[in-house]
Amino acid sequence: MDKKHCVKLSVQPSRALVDEKFIVLVQNAPPGFQMTIHSLHHSEDGHSWEAFGHYTADATGTVNVSQDHSVGGTYSGVEPMGLLWSLRPVPGSKSWLRFRKMNVETPMEVAISVYQGHQTVFVDQVQLASVVAERWYMAPGVRRIPVTESDLTATLFLPPGPGPFPGVLDLWGGGGQLVEYRSALLASHGFASLALDYLTAKITLKTGKMVENDYFETAYKFLQEHPQVSGSRIAMMGLSFGTAMTLKMAVYSEVMKLSCAVCISGSHVQPVNGSVEENYVFCFRNSKKVCFTEEKQAIYRDLLLPVPTDPGMKVDVGRLQCPLLLIVGEDDQNWAAPESAQDIKEMMEQAGNSHLLTLRSYPNAGHLIEPPYSPHTRASMLKAVHVNKMVVVLWGGDTVAHSRAQEDAWRKTLAFLWENLYGRKNSAVTSMSHL
């Protein structure tokens, strides 16, 4: 019996946004047939990532990854998206890699294949079938617009349609660079999103000087004045050091009137009224407090501990006037985000504005809480901005819990933005059922 004709593999949908689920189905295998379903991705920076699950075909000769148990591999149990979130560098790869797509105009291509038996090494194995799934950051019609006016280093992503659209100012953390993928995805969900480089902006590289607080206000005004953005519906979103900036601007800026803010894996601890540079130095100095694991991975979380009682050393969140979504991973080894979140909650309860706060705290999740189904990075090599050193940073998180956290946090983030920027009341949103 030639098995090759029997095994039919499909991925539905074959082209999807990166935050959408897919269904991987194997059919026509002999009943009880043992197989490995494998995913492979070649990243832009030349590395190969793989994941796999071990399955047994049922009486009809079928394996449905969304319904069946994986009994081994890089994930186990019923894990519809395990072939993506458990991706890891193939054996022999460099250490401490992090998966990041920098070119968002092309899809991430993942080869999904079936092998006979329960395999763990794939180099010389013969596939029974193989298909390609495309994972996109940009929905059709989303427009990518580089922004250089007013000395900004940014990229604007506009959803398709006449608009105007609510806006999101999108900040990443201490690694700097212009990171576009979250903004591209937000635009695919209806938000005019501005990915802003504020640590390695062209003006900084040219002058050697970090930007001032008004750089964010300039970015805000750029969005506000854009003909396709609703000037009165702008949110700010930050991860890690981006949270520090977001909280600062949300509370203290006279110019920025945010509709809401999303802060992921960050802290409110900073010298109040400090410049960006002062904040940066404050967060990253104190190197005596850096710990190292046995594998020489740097743990930075103690740098901002203990949470100070001095009000001059933390953003006065009691003055916040817009809804705030705080997302933290309880195994964050890079920032003391859970402790900060706890203190923020107490400050807001004392000030009487805690009704504005939504706190999502995820056990065993680490620092890098990214859009869902991206591979979890527990530690990676980082070149800190303005420091001529490569460090292996421990981000934390246990892969399964962290991946679940990413899925839930993203759904909560979208629902929060839709509610506050679109006035969409229904939290059991129909159109999110495939996310």
Next chain:
Amino acid sequence: MPYTDPPILSVYPSRALVDEAFKVLVENLPPGCPVTVHSLHLSEDDNYWEAYGHYISDHRGSVSVSEDVSFGGTYTGKEPMGLLWSLRPVPGSRQGLRLRKMNVCTPMLVNISVHCGHLVEAFRDQTPLASVLTERWYMAPGVKRIDIRERGMRGTLFIPPGPGPFPGLLDLWGGGGGLLEHRAALLASHGFVSLALEYLTSGEIPTARLDYNYFEKAFNIIQDHPLVTPDRVGIFGLSLGSFVTFNLAAKSTIINPRCCVCISGFHCHPYRSMGEMIQTNLNKLHVDENNYQIWRDMSLPIPSDISKKVDMGKIKCPLLLVCGHDDQSYPAVELAEDIAQMVHAAGKDHLLTKVFYHGTGHMIEPPYSPHFRATTFMAKTKPKVILLWGGQTKPHSDAQEDSWKKILAFLQHHLYSTPNPRAKM
């Protein structure tokens, strides 16, 4: 005036194969709000096609095209895919247009938008409340497209992703000629190595004679391909392509198709060319009130003399016949019944499956493609004529959807699942 929350429009999936369904959802409208959901497509030959439905939002301010009823527009009722299959040229377009994607490497882009109120015209003069873009692909990711120019052939080969080997299909279109790739690309996206074969250049039809050697060679090219299982190659034909398929299935001593699919076919063609057929039967060539040519009577009555037909009792492989009762270019159903009689007389009923659809015309294409009741038919020696293909849009579109499912199941069964009857046990 109070600032109203903007509506949220989504199409899921936003990128899909052309035969996959999508869900169009509008949310965040005021409750009980009349809206028009509109689709717009600019074809490769620069014509605009549009479709639309009239809806009313529910108490949550939502409209779901998959679940709600359209009260008017180019389609009515509960029609999840009406925005595609009821696409038609916008007012002011030329007559006889046909929507066909020639470049299958890029997707068909359809703009879906939602407008306030129940509009019937001038959509492009109105700013919609929201609009999104959806991509409809003929090629799944990983499908390879290869130009075939060997042994005198002109065609395009589509290969599914993966190690193979795969079953194969020879894909034959009709008398309009040219090289049409879209169905072969789609079949490859479903796991079949498919060769779209050009055997008539556009406009060649009146004088062309068919050389069966050419088709046998094309079939061999598929069989010889390293990624094809040689004893699992079938033939897929439409119209004149079906006629070719009948001949190959019944008469060829060189090739052995594993199974055949024939849409809107005819097996009686005792002429040396289509041109001769038309000349001989001019008195039976009618026109309708629009001056569109109706060819069907030229093929009637069906001769009882077997020498004037392909002897379908000689077929050796399973055959699926798909026809429309309202086919105005050929009496496809009567012809199919005649085929069935010959097959029955030869004791081969088990090989034949016939599927007929009411209200359905000649051009039965993959699902959700817009129905065209009449289009310009290329002819080099005459001025262009418009041929009536027949069919009413709604039943014809249902037939396209249903027949495609049946065709894929038939091909899956015969080319993938069943063991080779000639294989050793």
